[in-house]
Amino acid sequence: EDLLGRVGRLHTKSGVVETPCILPVIHPANQPVSPKEMWSMGFKAVMTNAYLTRKFFGQDVSVKIHRLLDFPGVVATDSGAYQILVHGGIDASQDEIIDFEEKIDSDIAVILDVPTGLTPNRRHAERTVNETLERADQALRIFKRRDILWVGPVQGGLHLDLLSKCAREMSSKRFPIIALGSPTQVMEKYMYKDLARMILTCKSNIEPRKPLHLFGAGHPSMLALAVSLGCDLFDSASYNIYARNNRYMTPYGTFKLDELHYLPCSCEVCRKTSVKELSDLPFEERTRRLSIHNLNILLDEVNMIKQSIFEGGLWEHLIQRVRAHPKLFESINQLKDCYEMFEAHTPISKRRGLFYFDHLDLLRPEVERFRRNVNKNYSPPEKSRNLLLLPPPPSKPYSSSRPIKRFLKSAVAGKFDICLYIIPYGVVPFELSDIYPVAQTEMHGQPDEISILNTAEAVFQYLVSHRYERVVAYVSNEYWARKVLSKVKSACAKTSRKLTVFQHRGESWGDEAIENLIRIMKV
Numbered sequence: 001e002d003l004l005g006r007v008g009r010l011h012t013k014s015g016v017v018e019t020p021c022i023l024p025v026i027h028p029a030n031q032p033v034s035p036k037e038m039w040s041m042g043f044k045a046v047m048t049n050a051y052l053t054r055k056f057f058g059q060d061v062s063v064k065i066h067r068l069l070d071f072p073g074v075v076a077t078d079s080g081a082y083q084i085l086v087h088g089g090i091d092a093s094q095d096e097i098i099d100f101e102e103k104i105d106s107d108i109a110v111i112l113d114v115p116t117g118l119t120p121n122r123r124h125a126e127r128t129v130n131e132t133l134e135r136a137d138q139a140l141r142i143f144k145r146r147d148i149l150w151v152g153p154v155q156g157g158l159h160l161d162l163l164s165k166c167a168r169e170m171s172s173k174r175f176p177i178i179a180l181g182s183p184t185q186v187m188e189k190y191m192y193k194d195l196a197r198m199i200l201t202c203k204s205n206i207e208p209r210k211p212l213h214l215f216g217a218g219h220p221s222m223l224a225l226a227v228s229l230g231c232d233l234f235d236s237a238s239y240n241i242y243a244r245n246n247r248y249m250t251p252y253g254t255f256k257l258d259e260l261h262y263l264p265c266s267c268e269v270c271r272k273t274s275v276k277e278l279s280d281l282p283f284e285e286r287t288r289r290l291s292i293h294n295l296n297i298l299l300d301e302v303n304m305i306k307q308s309i310f311e312g313g314l315w316e317h318l319i320q321r322v323r324a325h326p327k328l329f330e331s332i333n334q335l336k337d338c339y340e341m342f343e344a345h346t347p348i349s350k351r352r353g354l355f356y357f358d359h360l361d362l363l364r365p366e367v368e369r370f371r372r373n374v375n376k377n378y379s380p381p382e383k384s385r386n387l388l389l390l391p392p393p394p395s396k397p398y399s400s401s402r403p404i405k406r407f408l409k410s411a412v413a414g415k416f417d418i419c420l421y422i423i424p425y426g427v428v429p430f431e432l433s434d435i436y437p438v439a440q441t442e443m444h445g446q447p448d449e450i451s452i453l454n455t456a457e458a459v460f461q462y463l464v465s466h467r468y469e470r471v472v473a474y475v476s477n478e479y480w481a482r483k484v485l486s487k488v489k490s491a492c493a494k495t496s497r498k499l500t501v502f503q504h505r506g507e508s509w510g511d512e513a514i515e516n517l518i519r520i521m522k523v
């Protein structure tokens, strides 16, 4: 687990799929890349539309969907709800769709819900939610097969109170998988902030053990966001739709083929073709090759996300991906609203270090968790009512940094509670400076103003919530350290404490600085 992302295993009757997982959508009649080719590319599961399949092959088909598609892996079927959204209705009942999904032996199957779409009309949204919940109860009564993983869709669209009610009720029913409906139009309009709100609302109202499927989310640049917010399964026809429109996916955004001079990818298609050759191909063949490329990009991105979760670097990956579009970037702020949930699922300690770039990284759970733990749980040793605040020593691990070792040998050091002030953590008790996350944090030398002010504020909070009689602050020559000092001054003034400020013009951790510091501490 990392943020709300997780790597999991979904057991179906046709095998296990690892999540997060993206299921390419197969059009039963019009398919540029065969499902079997997808299997050999590495896709373990695909999705097709039960309504369209039924229309194409008839209700009385006696062949399994795996045979029809010639796909040896897991096959999921959508119900046709999207067609309702687009065409206003379909000529099939839920009974017929469910009966058909059971006949063709779907592994994962969606009931026929009623999509809310983007409607601002609350009464309409309410109707779609109520009807979807009724359909869910009706479906549970008519299911004959329990070996199929049935999907309970959550509707409500932009009406978050309706969405949360729908999510709560759907999750309490016997559906092993929950799906968030209606996001396709939200994504088409780049309403990522709303999408983030919808996902978080849904996620916080369903049982955590149930996988969450996000319908129609097929762009590589937004998968990291959706996974970080708690989605486990995705389906997408986008690889094909984009290809038909000469659109070439990259993790940083999509390009029109005629905008490209190079193919920045080394998949089987891009390795062997130039932009010109690709453009000159007949429509069918070009669509096919662009589809193969797009599928490769989606698969790479899912693998990258899984690797990030595994090593504890999902945040870093997410921050890179949201820079693909300002609207995607904007969605990051939604994380604040569900901070507790993110923290609860982010490991206490991670394999890899933590990179701090700018104030955006203040949102990551590791920073807030550390500060809170220090403020709440750290109490200075009984005998030392004196605090010494030091800038970070020149090398890590801090405790074995040569100047620190030299300093600690002085008798006066033992009379102080020694703490460091470090961006972004604020006050770091010296004995905690060699453990996660402080020791593993890599930071550059040019912190931005918000990071500085935020850290200074954390130092202030620490000082007013801990009882010291005297504070000695060693302020290094850097701009940010002087900013921190002004907050140290106001905290000491507020709590009527004696403050001694030590500043040194020369090398911060040189012998001369340490000697002078010791002299001042003795006074």
Ligand SMILES: [Zn+2]
Pocket (backbone or CB within 6 Å): 265, 266, 267, 268, 269, 270, 271, 293, 294, 296
């Ligand atoms: Zn490629």
